Amino acid sequence: MATTPPAAASSPPTTRGFSGSARKRRSRATALPPSPGPPLLAKAMLSLPPVQKLLRQLPAGPAKPPVGGDTAEEVTSPVLATEAGQPACYSALQVDELRLLAGPKPAVATSTGPSLRHDDLKEMLDSNKDSLKLEAMKRIVAMIARGKNASDLFPAVVKNVACKNIEVKKLVYVYLVRYAEEQQDLALLSISTFQRGLKDPNQLIRASALRVLSSIRVPIIVPIMMLAIKEAASDMSPYVRKTAAHAIPKLYSLDSDQKDQLIEVIEKLLADKTTLVAGSVVMAFEEVCPERIDLIHKNYRKLCNLLIDVEEWGQVVIINMLTRYARTQFLSPNQNESLLEESAEKAFYGSEEEDTKEPKAEAASLAKRKPYVMDPDHRLLLRNTKPLLQSRNAAVVMAVAQLYFHLAPKAEVGVIAKALVRLLRSHSEVQYVVLQNVATMSIKRRGMFEPYLKSFYIRSTDPTQIKILKLEVLTNLANETNISTILREFQTYIRSMDKDFVAATIQAIGRCATNIGKVRDTCLNGLVQLLSNRDELVVAESVVVIKKLLQMQPAQHSEIIKHMAKLTDNIQVPMARASILWLIGEYCEHVPKIAPDVLRKMAKSFTNEEDIVKLQVINLAAKLYLTNSKQSKLLTQYVLNLAKYDQNYDIRDRARFIRQLIVPTEKSGALNKYAKKLFLAQKPAPILESSFKDRDHFQLGSLSHLLNAKAVGYQELPDWPDEAPDPSVRNVEVPEWTKCTSREKRKEKAEKPFYSDSDGESGPTESADSEPESVSEESGSSSSSSSSSGSEEEEEEEEEGSGEQSEDKEEEEKRPKRKDKEGSRKAAMGSAGSPSEDEEEEEGAKKAKKKKAPPGRKSHAETSSEEASTSESSSSGSDSGSEAEAKRRKAPPSSRAGPKEISLLDLDDFTPPPPQPIPSSSIISTSLVTDLEGLTLTDTSLTPAISNNTDAEVKSLRVSEPKLLSGMRIQEFPEIERLAPGDTANVVMGIDFCDSTQAANFQLCTHTRHFYVSIQPPVGELMAPVFMSENEFKKEQGKLTGMSEITEKLTLPEKCRSDHAIVQQVTSAANVGRVPCGADNEYRFAAKTMTSGSLVLITLEQREGAVAQLTVNSEKMVIGTMLVKDIIQALAQ
C-alpha cells in the first residue's frame, strides 16, 4: 500500500506524456494511408457487380463519417473516414442487399485480386448494425482460423474496437492480437480504448483491457504496458493482479530491457497472498528471472501453504520451481543412505569383482558425517505436495512425483509409484511421457515399482512406442526373484507380430541375462533357439545379443559359435554379420577348423559387403593370421589387397595399418612383436545399459528429460549443497498488518472451504511457521511473552503506514505546549487497544484529573494472540493549565507484539484497512510516555512502554490498588525500579475482563505520585473467532433465539456494499471469524467470548439495495447489544 500513492502519482504525467506521442503517431498513421486509399476504392468500384455500383451512386453525401459506436479518433482519421464513409451511408439503407451480395463474394475475390477481396466484409463492418458487423467478424475470424491472410481489413476492423456489442468486441480483439504486429501504426488507434478500460470500475473489464493491451505486440507501447502492469499489480482485485502477472512475460518477450522493472513487479506480486495470483506470478518468475531464486525465500512458506488451493496449472509451475529452489536450499535427505545404497548395490551386482576396501572407506566417511536432520521447510514442502498426487491432472501428479524423486528421503519416494501407475490408464500420450519418467526412476529406485510389475505387462494392442517403453521398465525391474515371471512374459512377446517390438524384447532379454547371472544360460539357450527363427530381423538381433553374452562367458560355447558361423550364409543384416565375424575372430582358437573357412567365404564376397562387415573381415583375417598363419596367410594377403583399393578410406586405412602391424618386414616397427597381444588381448565384457541411465540429471517430467537434450530455457536442477544455506532467510517478518487485517486473515481462512483445512495438519514439529499460526488460532490463552522489543516494533510500525504515523504527528502537533512548572513527572498512558478506554492520570499527589477519552469507536486491542492491539491511546491527562506539565503522549500503534513470523497461509488479498480515526482526545503533555504495546495474557494483556520524558528519574514504578469488578483479574507487571529520563521500559500486564464491558481501574504509582488509569475494552475485543461450518452455525443459531437474538435494520452506505468492505468493516469492529455461507447476500461470523466461551453469532443479510439486517445471537445480551451498535456504526462509516 505504501507504494500505491507514488505509483498513482506518477501515472498521470506518464500517461499524458504518452498520449501525446500516441497522437503524433496517429497523425503519422493518418498521413500515410491516403495514398493507397483512393485507388483501392476506385478499383473496388470497378470490380463491383452492377447492382452495387448502382447503389453507390444512390446516396448523395458519401463523405459522411460513420455513425455507430466509433470513437472520436476514428472519425478524425481521414483514411478511415473516407474508407468508411461511403459504404456507411448506404449500408444503413440497404442491409438486405448487402447480405445477398455477400454470398457470391469468393468468386469475385479470386478473379479480381487480393486488394479487393474483402470488400463486402468492409462494408459490413462499416455498417451501424451490430448483426452485420458480427457476421463480418465471424467470417474474418474463420479466415484467420484457416490461416488465410485477412490483414488488409485491419483499418476496417480496428475501428470497431469500441463497439458496444460484446461479441463483436471480442472478435475484434482476436483480430487485433493476431495482426497488430503487422500493422503497428494502425494498431495504435485502439490503444486509447484499452487505456480507458484500465480505469474501469469493474475489475473484469480492467483485467480484459490489460489482457488485450499486453497481447498487442507493438514495441512502441512498451511504456504504456509497463505502466499498466505496474498499476494493475497493485490493483484491489486479485483477478486484475493475476492478469498483470500474465502480462509480465508478454512484455518481457517484447522488450527484454524492461527486465529490471519487471522483476520489481514480480517481487511485489510474489508477496501476494491469493491463490489466484500465485500460479501466474510464479510462471512469470520462471520466464523472466528464474535465476533470481532469492526472491522466493520470503514467499517460500506461503507458496507451500497455498499450493493446494492454487488452480491446477499453477500448481505444476510452482511445484517445478520449488523443486529447484529446494535443491539449492536444503541438504540432501539421502546423503547418508546414498552411500549405503551404492555399496549395497555394488555388493549385489558386482559380487564377482567386489572390492573389499571400498566399503570400509565409505563406512568411515559415513561415520564422520553428522546425523541428518531435515529442515522443517523441506518437510513442509513434501507434506504439502503429497495430497496433490491425488489430482485428476496428470501434469500435477507428474510434478509431485518428480519433486518427491528429487527431494524426498529414499524411504518416502515410494508413495509416488501408485499415482504414476494410475496415470498409465490415461491417454496414450500421457502414458508415453509417464513411462519415460518411470523408466528413469526405475533405474535409481527399483524397489518403488516392483509391486506394480504387472501393470507394465504389454498388451498386443498397445502402440509400439508404448510397448518398448514398458519393456524398458520391465527390464529395469527384473531381479533374481521376479526374473522367471518376466522371462515367461518375454516369451510371449517374442512371438508378437510387431517385429520392432520383438527386436526390443531380444535386447531386453540380453540385458536381463547380463544383469542376473543366474539366468544367463537360460537366456542364451533361448536366444540360440531364436537363431532358427524365420524372421531375419529376429535372428539378426539375437546374433548381436548373443555376441555380447558370449563375451561375458568364458568361452565354453564353441557349439554356439559354430552354429552362428553357419548363419553367415543366410543372414544379410550387416550388424549381425559383423557380429558373427567378430565372434569367430575373437574365439578362433575354439573353432580352429571353421574359422579359416569362414574367412574364405568372406574373402569371396568381400567387395559386396557393407562397410562394418568389411572392417570385421579385415579383423578376422588379422586374427587368423596371427594364430593360424599357415592356413590363412594367403587369404589375409588377398583380403588386405582388396581393402587397399576400397572406396572407403576407413577401410583403406585399416588395411594399411594392419598390414604394417602383422606382416613382419624389415622396416616394421617395434610394435610388430606385440601384435598378438594387441589383437588377442582379453576384452572386457560389454555392459548392457539402459538408455535411460543417468537421464535423471535432467529434472524429471521436463521436456529436456524426455528429449534427453537440453531444451531452450531449461533450468538445470542444481546439486544439493554441501552446507545448507541459512534457513532464516525464509523467515518472514511480521508484515505490516494492522489489527484488523490480521483478523480478516483469520476470517479468510474460515472462508476457504476447500482443501485448506489441511493446513491444520501441520504438526507441532513440522514447520516453523505453523507455530505462530496455531497460536493465533488459540483463543486467548496465549502468553504475552513474545511482545518483545518495543523498539523494533515501533520501527516497523512506523514504516507500516503513513496513516498511522501521520496520526502521531498530528497529535504531536496539536499538543499544546505546556510548561512544566513543578517538574513533576507525569505518566501518560496510551491505553492499549481501545481508544475508548479511559485513561486516568493523577497528577501530583493531590490533583487527580480524570479524563475520559471520547469513546471513539475503534477496535483494536488485543486479539487473543499477541498481535495485540494497536494502541491509539487516547491520552488524557490533566488539562488543567496550572500544571505545567510537558506531558507528551505518544501513541504508537503498538500492535502486534506478535511473533515475528506469522503464518502466511491465510493471508488475504485485502489491503490493510484505512488508518483508524484518531480520537481527538485532549492531549496533555506528560513527561512520561507510556506506550501500550499490546494486550495479551489470559484475556487481555498489555505491553505498555513507559518512557520517562522528564528530566528527573522515576523510581519504583508499579501498579497498585486495582479496583476491579468481581471476576476480573489483573496481572500486574513487576515493579520497575528506576527509569532514567528519556528511557523507555516495556512492561507486560494482563487483564481478564471476565466478559464484562466495565473498565478496569488501577493506579500507576511512582515513588512520588499516583496516576489513575482506567482501561475499558471495546466489546468487539472480548471475543475470539471460532471456526465453524455453515451447518454448525445454523444449528447453534437455532439454539440462541428469543432473548438472545438481537436484530437491527440498517442502511449500508455506498462504499460499504461490496463483500470486501462489509467483511472488513465487521471484522474490524469485532474479533470474529467468518463462517462460509452459501448465499450471496448473506455474511456470517462467529466468535466466542474470552472467559466464558459463549458463542456470539453474527449474521448480516443484505436485502435489495442498501437495506440490510443485522442479527446477533449471543447468550451475553449486553455484549450482543453493544456489538450490534458497534457493527452498525462501523458499517455506517
Add this chain to the structure above:
Amino acid sequence: MIHSLFLINCSGDIFLEKHWKSVVSQSVCDYFFEAQEKAIDVENVPPVISTPHHYLISIYRDKIFFVSVIQSEVPPLFVIEFLHRVADTFQDYFGECSETAIKDNVVIVYELLEEMLDNGFPLATESNILKELIKPPTILRSVVNSITGSSNVGDTLPTGQLSNIPWRRAGVKYTNNEAYFDVVEEIDAIIDKSGSTVFAEIQGVIDSCIKLSGMPDLSLSFMNPRLLDDVSFHPCIRFKRWESERVLSFIPPDGNFRLISYRVSSQNLVAIPVYVKHMISFKENSSSGRFDVTIGPKQNMGKTVESVVMTVHMPKAVLNMNLTATQGSYTFDPVTKVLTWDVGKITPQKLPNLKGLVNLQSGAPKPEENPSLNIQFKIQQLAISGLKVNRLDMYGEKYKPFKGVKYITKAGKFQVRT
C-alpha cells in the same frame, strides 16, 4: 508456454490454426508430417518432436491431431493434459470432437481457445466458467440468434473466475433437483493361453450428473470405502474429509463431471465374468487354418453379460475368413485384418460360438503367433469390486433432491492371449 496450435486431420490438412504469441508458419508442421510418415501407424507418432527452432507436442483424438508448438522448456504432460482438456471442451460444447463440428463452429472454437489460454498459459479451463463466457450452441439458440441477432457470447462477466469454487457457477436454478451417480468399473485383464489370469485389476470411475439449485454441499459415503486403493479426485472434493473419514464431501460443479476415479488393486482377487475357449491353428504348408472360439459366462455371477463384442487383429497373411456364428454377426475387414464379432447377450444355455476356416495367402509362411482376442462386455447393475454407495447427504439447501446411483461393469483392456 504454448505458442501455437494446429489442428490437422487424418489426410494431413491443417484446418485450424491459432497463435497465442507471434505467428508461427504452418511449415513447422512439415516436421510433424515427416514423423507421422515414419511412424506409419497414427498411434506411433511420438507425442513430442524436436525441430530446429521449436518443439511440437501433439495428441491424437477422434481422428484429429492437436499439434502445439512450444518454444522453450515446459513439462510435456502439462501441454498434453491441456490439449486433452481442449478436446474435452469441444466434445462438451459440440457433442463430438470431429473435424466437421469444429469447422461448423469455428468462431466458437476460436473464442474458446482465446479464453482457455493467455499468452500460452492456461487461463480458464473449467467448463462451468467457459459456459458462462461462451454459451454452447444449441439448435434452439441458433434459431433465436438468427432472429434476434443476439449472440453466443455471454454478456455476463465471468464471475466464476473470482470465486472460491471456480467450478460452480452462481445462481443455478432447477425445477427438478436431481443428483445421479454412475459407478462404472472396468476390468483390465490379461488372460493367458491356458485361461489363467496373468494380470487383472479394476479401474473405476464415478461420473456424476448433478442438477441442483443453489449451493448444495454434498457428502457421499460408501459401505466399503477401504476397497478403493488409489483415488484421484475432482478438485471440488475436500481431501481432508476423505483422509479422515473416507467420505466424499464436495460442492459439486453444475452438470456432468467425473467425481473420482479409483483403482482396486490387483492384490484383491478380481472375478473375471467371462471365459473364452479358443482353438486357432494355422497348418504348415497349406493356405488355410482353423478358427474356433466360444465365449461363456463364469458361474455365480447372477447377472447377464451383455453387449459382448470380440475383436481380433489377424496376422497379415490372412486373406479371408469363412466363419459361422451361432449367435450375433461377424465381419472381417481384409484390409486392416480386423475380425469383429458382435455377440450381444450371453445365455448360459446356448453358448455363442464362432467357427470356421481361415484363408491364408498362398506361399506365405505360417504366422508364428496366434492373435490375441480383445473382448468387450457390459454388466448392468453390478460393480464387480463390490463397491456400494451408502448414502448421499445434502447440506446448505432446503429442498429434497432426487438421488440416483447406477452401477455398471465393463471390460476395459481385456485381452485373451491364444
